[in-house]
Amino acid sequence: MNYYSLNKQAPNTTFKNAVIKGLAPDKGLYFPESITPLPKSFFENIDNLSNSEIAFEAIKQFVSPEIPEDVLKTIVKETLSFDFPVVKLDDSISTLELFHGPTMAFKDVGARFMARCLGYFNTNNTNEVTVLVATSGDTGGAVANGFLGVKGVNVVILYPSGKVSDIQEMQLTTLGQNIKALEVNGTFDDCQAMVKTAFLDEELTSNMQLTSANSINVARWLPQMFYFMFAYKQLHNTYDDIVFSVPSGNFGNVCAGMMAQQLGLPIKHFVASNNVNNVVTRYLKSQLYEPKPSIQTISNAMDVGAPSNFIRIQEIYKNKFESLKENVSSYSFTDDETRAAILEIYNTYNYVADPHGAVGYLGSKAYLKENPKAHCVFLETAHPTKFLDVVEEVIKEKQPLPEQIQSVMGREKVSEVISRYEDLKGFLLG
Numbered sequence: 001m002n003y004y005s006l007n008k009q010a011p012n013t014t015f016k017n018a019v020i021k022g023l024a025p026d027k028g029l030y031f032p033e034s035i036t037p038l039p040k041s042f043f044e045n046i047d048n049l050s051n052s053e054i055a056f057e058a059i060k061q062f063v064s065p066e067i068p069e070d071v072l073k074t075i076v077k078e079t080l081s082f083d084f085p086v087v088k089l090d091d092s093i094s095t096l097e098l099f100h101g102p103t104m105a106f107k108d109v110g111a112r113f114m115a116r117c118l119g120y121f122n123t124n125n126t127n128e129v130t131v132l133v134a135t136s137g138d139t140g141g142a143v144a145n146g147f148l149g150v151k152g153v154n155v156v157i158l159y160p161s162g163k164v165s166d167i168q169e170m171q172l173t174t175l176g177q178n179i180k181a182l183e184v185n186g187t188f189d190d191c192q193a194m195v196k197t198a199f200l201d202e203e204l205t206s207n208m209q210l211t212s213a214n215s216i217n218v219a220r221w222l223p224q225m226f227y228f229m230f231a232y233k234q235l236h237n238t239y240d241d242i243v244f245s246v247p248s249g250n251f252g253n254v255c256a257g258m259m260a261q262q263l264g265l266p267i268k269h270f271v272a273s274n275n276v277n278n279v280v281t282r283y284l285k286s287q288l289y290e291p292k293p294s295i296q297t298i299s300n301a302m303d304v305g306a307p308s309n310f311i312r313i314q315e316i317y318k319n320k321f322e323s324l325k326e327n328v329s330s331y332s333f334t335d336d337e338t339r340a341a342i343l344e345i346y347n348t349y350n351y352v353a354d355p356h357g358a359v360g361y362l363g364s365k366a367y368l369k370e371n372p373k374a375h376c377v378f379l380e381t382a383h384p385t386k387f388l389d390v391v392e393e394v395i396k397e398k399q400p401l402p403e404q405i406q407s408v409m410g411r412e413k414v415s416e417v418i419s420r421y422e423d424l425k426g427f428l429l430g
């Protein structure tokens with residue numbers, strides 16, 4: 001598959017190049033040249049397919065011929081070595097748990113897939129790359145874990161000092177080997193700005209191949225289609241109108257769901273659930289796209305003022321506002337509403353949700369008010385213990401720590417503190 005730049009000022013390129021470069025030379029996001037729907041029989045027969053078989057069929061057209069089929073089968077199988085259960089809360093609402101991977105957030109899926117693709121492309125030691133990534137919390141851990149020990153890949157993670165949870169910080173600062181953590185005196189926006197400056201810095205880029213592992217990278221973004229299909233498999237015999245409520249920040253996850261829909265997955269509608277960083281909620285109301293600086297919330301992975309994947313969403317719906325509106329609703333919720341939702345979910349269903357999942361739950365409720373016949377699945381994008389302070393304070397009960405979390409506690413944190421872009425540059429060149 002070839003990819004074009006959504007800025008339309010750069011030549012089309014291969015999957016391999018799109019992954020290694022991250023962003024097109026004109027700074028546009030890459031988008032596949034074509035999307036061929038899977039045959040109807042694939043979805044009719046989905047009960048008989050394993051997760052790996054479903055994922056293989058879904059991603060094949062986007063990575064061939066550069067990744068041969070036998071290699072792809074292995075990559076997919078290794079990526080998906082954990083469960084993706086749908087938990088039914090009642091007849092209208094379920095949750096898709098995306099936190100059973102090694103760092104307990106959905107980003108494990110994309111990070112593990114992308115790491116294996118880069119590893120394959122570097123089999124002959126000809127494509128050494130440095131993955132440079134800014135994180136508001138979960139990306140860093142997933143990327144650190146997914147890329148640990150991958151030959152020919154160095155990983156540099158920038159995170160805002162004091163603004164990620166303790167567990168998130170442990171996950172990205174304690175692994176060592178090819179993973180380096182830089183603790184930035186500043187906000188997530190500052191981290192992201194430094195990364196962007198680095199990508200534009202010719203003195204750097206002529207010295208090393210830099211790529212990103214955010215959802216702008218097609219190898220991070222596209223595998224996120226998989227679990228929408230896994231959820232469909234678990235629900236389609238019981239419910240007709242399946243709607244996904246996706247807690248959204250950079251909109252990579254919901255945009256991947258839309259790609260699954262383009263492949264023919266019978267999804268009735270999407271709900272993009274936002275915290276107060278609600279540029280898309282406002283856009284769907286006013287048709288005015290007005291990014292703003294991000295505001296800090298308790299669902300910090302969604303504190304994004306200018307979602308990078310929105311441009312891909314517009315491309316999927318051919319830049320037609322009406323067709324976007326037909327397929328997507330969006331709602332925005334405050335931290336107080338989110339806390340109340342965590343408590344309501346706990347009291348009503350005896351289920352512990354994290355703040356992001358709780359925003360997804362609120363989006364489901366809002367949608368169901370107007371569409372009572374739908375079955376809404378909200379994505380539980382991270383395990384509640386990754387946000388232990390908030391969750392325990394709200395439900396007033398201690399939470400047991402899962403094995404994945406316990407295993408990073410008490411390890412030695414190794415990070416370097418930086419304040420300015422020059423510090424990052426010096427680090428990369430040094």
Ligand SMILES: *Cc1c(COP(=O)(O)O)cnc(C)c1O
Nearest residue numbers: 138249250251252253301381382
């Ligand atoms: C990254 C993240 C999100 C937002 O996902 P996008 O793809 O950026 O929209 C939501 N919840 C959690 C827990 C995350 O880590």
